[in-house]
Structure formats: structure tokens, C-alpha cells
Amino acid sequence: MPAADTRHMILEATRDCVLADGYAALSTRKVAELAGVPLSQIHYHFGSKEKLVLALLEAENERLIARQAALYAGDEPLSVQWDRACDYLDQDLKSGYVRILNELIAAGYSRPELAARLNVLLGEWIKVLTSAFAYRLDRGLDLGPFTAPQLAALAGNVFLGAEQSILLGHENDAHPIRGALRAVGTLIADAERRAGLTPAPTG
Secondary structure: OOHHHHHHHHHHHHHHHHHHHOOOOOOHHHHHHHHOOOHHHHHHHOOOHHHHHHHHHHHHHHHHHHHHHHHHHOOOOHHHHHHHHHHHHHHHHHHOHHHHHHHHHHHHOOOHHHHHHHHHHHHHHHHHHHHHHHHHHHOOOOOOOOOHHHHHHHHHHHHHHHHHHHHOOOOEOOEOHHHHHHHHHHHHHHHHHHOOOOOOOOO
């Protein structure tokens, strides 16, 4: 079997195991059994459990960063793009990406090397957001006293915090997380109208 196919099978099995058992309880032996490969193949291709899960996250992150960059590179109003980003959050929750990311973030609190890798991955999201906000601010959008990097930091951390709360099940009528996120798009649309821009209606 080609090495690329073996890696793919291992990564898919890893995703299933992390979603079922969490990172802390992840067993490379179970991953190997689910992938239908010898345990030695995991060590050959990835070296350790941590590197295995990081490889899975990095592959997903690369794909999703490209998706976000394409979103914000379009000519749609920022309010419409924000609303679509909320749709993407739902997709990423269903795919398991959000769970895997947050499992590794928790592990990174006590593992500096892992935290450093995660900071690089998260930094790619912030770069995309910073560019998106900078472009809109340059066109006259007024979002208060914030700079583009500050807006990117706020947006990135709002989504990260929302993801953690949703994963914990802390979303209900008294804490309408996704509704609040979408309402931010309405605020942006109002700012676009005041700036003389002509956004399409947000959904």
C-alpha cells in the first residue's frame, strides 16, 4: 500500500478515536486497529501520539485556512462574510475539527512545545482576519477605536471562546452563543450602511 494511503487511513482513524475518546485517552494501538495497520506504522509515519494528532490538526487547519482566505478575499460585504463564517463554525463543529483543536489546546497548557505549535496554527487564522479587517477599514468602514489587529484578536478569541462553550454544552436560551455571533454581523452591516457601503442583507 502506498505510504500516502497508509498515512491517510491512520489520520482518519485518529480523527474517529479523538472524537470518541478524547486526546488524553487516545490509544495509538486502537488507532492502528481501526486503520487496519500494524502499530509500527504509526511510529514510522508520525513518531508519537502527540505528533500524530498534530499532523491531523495541521492538515485540517491548512484546508480551513485556505477556505477562510478565499472567503475574505471576495467582494462581498464583511457582514455577509461574517455570517458565512458562522455557517463554517457549524460545519467545523460537525466535522470534529473544533473538538480536536480544543483537545490539543487543553493539552498545550502544560506542554510548552505543543503550545508553541498551536500558537503557529492559530496565528494563521489571525493573519487572515487581520488582512480582512484592514481591507475594510481602508475602504472607510468604521468599527470604533479598534485597529485591524485588535479586531482580528477580538474576532478570533470570540470564536475560540464560543467553540469551547459549545463543546461543553453551555449553549441554551440564557446563553445563545451562535445567535450572539450572528448578531455581530448585524452590527457590522449597520456600520457598513453608515459608511456608505451597500451590503447585501445578512441572513
